[in-house]
Amino acid sequence: MGRAVLLLAALLLARPADARVRKAGAKPKAHKPAVSVSTAAAPAPAPRPALPAPPAPEPGPLPPGAPKGGGWARTDSSLLLYSPSGKMLHEIGLGRWEEEAEGLIVRRTMLGGVSKDGRFAWHWTKIESVQRTRVDTVVASTRAFAYLGTTGYQLWDDKRVDAPAGEAPALQSDSGETVLLRVRREGEWRVSAVDFTGNRLLRAPAGARIVDWRLTSTGRFAYFKWSHFEKPLTATFLNLEQRTQKDVPASELPPGELRLLDDGTVLAEGQPLFKL
Structure with missing residues (x-):
């Protein structure tokens, strides 16, 4: 009898942890992989300009180009967000780039603009995967447009x-x-x-x-x-x-x-x- 009890205990301990706590008659849950894997070649999705909450403003002189009272400013290469004290809180890049990836040419375009008073800004990203032959063929394209408020938060977007x-x-x-x-x-x-x-x-x-x-x-x-x-x-x-x-x-x-x-x-x- 004692030997049988020891054998039963060993079998129970050998079972997987989820099986030991599962209720009698309950169906096992389907396993969902944490990361989906695809072998199909596809361009990277267009990034959505999601900005973090800006830090507390710090005193300091107002730099050239910064809007009075804080807000957005634009240069040839960036959208810049300033606090009321003139501290730069965030920067979003602008420009056009081209690179080769997995036999395709990936073209990235990032454009943006700001309102005259610096209260609002927009940022647009377009990514195209191009197959280069005698005539360039766009095989995939993604777009993201975001409208941003004075605090840097995204107000709305439109793909x-x-x-x-x-x-x-x-x-x-x-x-x-x-x-x-x-x-x-x-x-x-x-x-x-x-x-x-x-x-x-x-x-x-x-x-x-x-x-x-x-x-x-x-x-x-x-x-x-x-x-x-x-x-x-x-x-x-x-x-x-x-x-x-x-x-x-x-x-x-x-x-x-x-x-x-x-x-x-x-x-x-x-x-x-x-x-x-």
């Missing part, structure tokens, strides 16, 4: 924001409270107007390309030219305060560049055409 090479994905009013975005989805482009919280003010029709766009310094009015495969070049004028839009075929407008004044007056060759 649909995009821009053609050499052009900006966003325009800000002087206050930063109104933002004009280029949005691309399934090969079609749109212009979307939002406020600083990310709420949409107005979204224009989809087109194959956006030729030109403007936002007044007050953020009350905007215009852009766009075309579609089945439609001629069109100029769309937006009154963001009243949330209305006016579409005018480009053929009905005088040639040359249009100007949009802060009061909503549209000028062509220095002459007023109409007022929004």
Whole structure:
């Protein structure tokens, strides 16, 4: 009898720890690996600009370029966040880079801008994996757009924001409270107007390309030219305060560049055409 008890105890101790504490009749839990592994070659995901909580401000002289009272400033290579005392709290890089990885060319583009008073900033990252042959082919692409407040926290983000090479994905009013975005989805482009919280003010029709766009310094009015495969070049004028839009075929407008004044007056060759 004693030998049988010792043998039973040895068998119980040899069982895995989870088996010893599992309730009778309970099904074992499926094991979930801590890290998923994929053998498929894919580009690194576009990083989201997530900033840490800024430290307590420290006294010190205000450096050149730092906004009074703290906030964002922009240089050719960085977005810089300053405390009210002038201490730099954070830096986000800007620029364009190209590197080779796993037989592909990886192109990284990081653009950004700040409002005139330094209260708001935007940062956009685009990563493309390109297969280089006679004609470069983009095999993968990721994008991330973030809008940032004075404390450095991300207010909202939008992965649909995009821009053609050499052009900006966003325009800000002087206050930063109104933002004009280029949005691309399934090969079609749109212009979307939002406020600083990310709420949409107005979204224009989809087109194959956006030729030109403007936002007044007050953020009350905007215009852009766009075309579609089945439609001629069109100029769309937006009154963001009243949330209305006016579409005018480009053929009905005088040639040359249009100007949009802060009061909503549209000028062509220095002459007023109409007022929004």
